[in-house]
Amino acid sequence: MKKLxxxxxxxxxxTSITAAQANDTWYVGASYNAQEISQFNRDFNTAGVIxxxxxxxxxxxxxxxxxGTSGYSxxxxxxxxxxxxxxxxxxxxxxxxxxxxxxxxEAFSVYxxxxxxxxxxxxxxxxxxxxxxxxxxxxxxxxxxVSYDGFAYGIGINYKxxxxxxxxxxxxxxxxxxxxxxxxxxWNSATFGINYSF
Numbered sequence: 001m002k003k004l005x006x007x008x009x010x011x012x013x014x015t016s017i018t019a020a021q022a023n024d025t026w027y028v029g030a031s032y033n034a035q036e037i038s039q040f041n042r043d044f045n046t047a048g049v050i051x052x053x054x055x056x057x058x059x060x061x062x063x064x065x066x067x068g069t070s071g072y073s074x075x076x077x078x079x080x081x082x083x084x085x086x087x088x089x090x091x092x093x094x095x096x097x098x099x100x101x102x103x104x105x106e107a108f109s110v111y112x113x114x115x116x117x118x119x120x121x122x123x124x125x126x127x128x129x130x131x132x133x134x135x136x137x138x139x140x141x142x143x144x145x146v147s148y149d150g151f152a153y154g155i156g157i158n159y160k161x162x163x164x165x166x167x168x169x170x171x172x173x174x175x176x177x178x179x180x181x182x183x184x185x186x187w188n189s190a191t192f193g194i195n196y197s198f
Contacts, residue, residue, distance in 0.1 A: 025054050031193030033066060037177045039185040042072045044090050050195060060099040067092055076125060084126040084139065091122040091145065095152060107160045117174050118149035150175035166195045
């Protein structure tokens with residue numbers, strides 16, 4: 001009996017290591033995302049790619065990168081009552097997050113995300129050019145960009161289509177939209193995508 005115990009422990013340890021190694025895997029994917037800022041009627045959409053490494057069945061590190069597909073636009077009235085268009089678009093958005101998963105059914109699992117997110121927002125508009133009598137003589141384009149980055153987190157549901165393919169949908173809270181020191185609004189996103197595990 002005493003001889004069987006070390007042998008049993010060795011077999012159990014070997015099995016555990018093999019199982020852990022079996023869960024070590026890379027995966028890639030694609031996503032589509034809809035985002036909303038709680039004030040100012042701003043909605044954005046992005047499409048992007050995903051790459052992740054699964055350490056165990058329950059823990060992964062995931063990177064996402066996306067570009068804007070549609071953004072926000074409005075018209076601004078200049079001092080002479082002329083109206084010019086103002087646009088905002090996401091030029092790029094990236095995140096690096098830990099992903100903790102827990103299976104609830106054979107094909108379904110829930111997960112939580114937490115990590116770092118950064119968004120580059122590009123804006124385009126026009127400003128008026130005036131003569132000495134304050135008469136409008138033309139328009140000059142105004143372009144620029146601003147970055148918002150910080151802690152982000154979320155929750156999601158994963159559905160296992162097959163051994164290699166997974167569908168997912170998640171909801172994230174991104175760093176606040178804060179164009180100046182006196183203005184801050186929550187920034188939320190919903191993502192749908194598909195992953196392929198190697």
